[in-house]
Amino acid sequence: MIIGQKLRELREGKGLLLRQVAAELEVDTAYISKMERGEKNIKKEYIILLAKLYDCDENELVAIWLADKIFDVVKDESMALNAIGIAQKHLKKLI
Amino acid sequence: MIIGQKLRELREGKGLLLRQVAAELEVDTAYISKMERGEKNIKKEYIILLAKLYDCDENELVAIWLADKIFDVVKDESMALNAIGIAQKHLKKLI
DNA sequence: TATATATTTGACTGATTTTGGCAAGTCAAT
DNA sequence: ATTGACTTGCCAAAATCAGTCAAATATATA
Numbered sequence: 431m432i433i434g435q436k437l438r439e440l441r442e443g444k445g446l447l448l449r450q451v452a453a454e455l456e457v458d459t460a461y462i463s464k465m466e467r468g469e470k471n472i473k474k475e476y477i478i479l480l481a482k483l484y485d486c487d488e489n490e491l492v493a494i495w496l497a498d499k500i501f502d503v504v505k506d507e508s509m510a511l512n513a514i515g516i517a518q519k520h521l522k523k524l525i
Numbered sequence: 526m527i528i529g530q531k532l533r534e535l536r537e538g539k540g541l542l543l544r545q546v547a548a549e550l551e552v553d554t555a556y557i558s559k560m561e562r563g564e565k566n567i568k569k570e571y572i573i574l575l576a577k578l579y580d581c582d583e584n585e586l587v588a589i590w591l592a593d594k595i596f597d598v599v600k601d602e603s604m605a606l607n608a609i610g611i612a613q614k615h616l617k618k619l620i
Numbered sequence: 621t622a623t624a625t626a627t628t629t630g631a632c633t634g635a636t637t638t639t640g641g642c643a644a645g646t647c648a649a650t
Numbered sequence: 651a652t653t654g655a656c657t658t659g660c661c662a663a664a665a666t667c668a669g670t671c672a673a674a675t676a677t678a679t680a
Contacts, residue, residue: 432615448656458641463656470639489604496599496608501615503594509584511620513591514613520527520596521605543627553670558627565668 433477433498434468436491440484441466454483471499528572528593529563531586535579536561549578566594 441451452459455476464470477495481488504510536546547554550571559565572590576583599605 447654449654457639459655460642460657461640463658464640467657469658473639489607492602493604493607493611496602496604497611497615499598500595500608500612503598504591504612504616507587507591509588509591510616511613512584512588513595514609514616516588516592517595517599518606518609518613520592521599521609525606542625544625552668554626555628555671556669558629559669562628564629568668 432501433472433491433495434466436494437472437480437484438466440480440486444484446483451480451483455479471502527596528567528586528590529561531589532575532579533561535575535581539579541578546575546578550574566597 441448448459448462452462455462461470465472465476472495474492474495477491478488480486481491500514504513507513536543543554543557547557550557556565560567560571567590569587569590572586573583575581576586595609599608602608
């Protein structure tokens with residue numbers, strides 16, 4: 431949703447081709463295309479590699495990636511915001 | 526994590542046996558046990574049925590269930606709270 | 621104690637999902 | 651027309667999941 435756009439921006443910012451990124455991650459070109467368009471979800475491992483490749487702060491990219499996964503879980507739920515609030519509270523208590 | 530406890534409390538509050546709940550949902554008894562102990566995740570469909578069965582507010586139960594799913598996604602991530610913040614902002618913008 | 625009933629555990633299976641590749645396709649710029 | 655970049659659809663292998671069954675435990679009660 432959002433991570434895909436971000437990855438595409440980063441790649442284009444670096445002037446890299448799908449093919450080149452694919453070679454770096456050792457996957458098929460089509461796969462990168464699908465990641466960037468949100469058609470496949472992305473393994474954390476790849477996010478780490480991409481952060482390095484794009485000289486981008488790893489934590490920032492991981493956060494966006496993770497936010498995307500959260501969004502995916504709640505997107506069709508009317509109780510989404512309530513649930514996020516609960517999870518947040520729960521998590522804060524844990525720290 | 527949390528939804529399981531909640532469901533167990535509700536069931537015990539109603540004085541129902543696993544077997545009886547299982548019959549209601551038309552699944553195996555062991556399955557209910559596992560749901561309550563967080564060993565299996567729970568389909569939304571079941572949450573709805575259980576809310577009815579336990580005379581509990583459906584939205585409230587769904588929110589807890591959803592919070593649990595969010596928690597599951599982020600629980601081992603150091604960027605968990607950041608990600609939740611991003612997802613929250615993103616979601617609010619959408620409404 | 622013995623027995624009955626409630627719950628948990630673990631192994632198992634069929635169904636579904638996911639991963640990622642491949643080949644053919646589109647689209648733009650030569 | 652050809653080339654190069656990206657997309658699309660289809661597919662096989664692998665992983666995950668839902669739910670069951672039978673055996674094991676726990677708990678209560680006679």
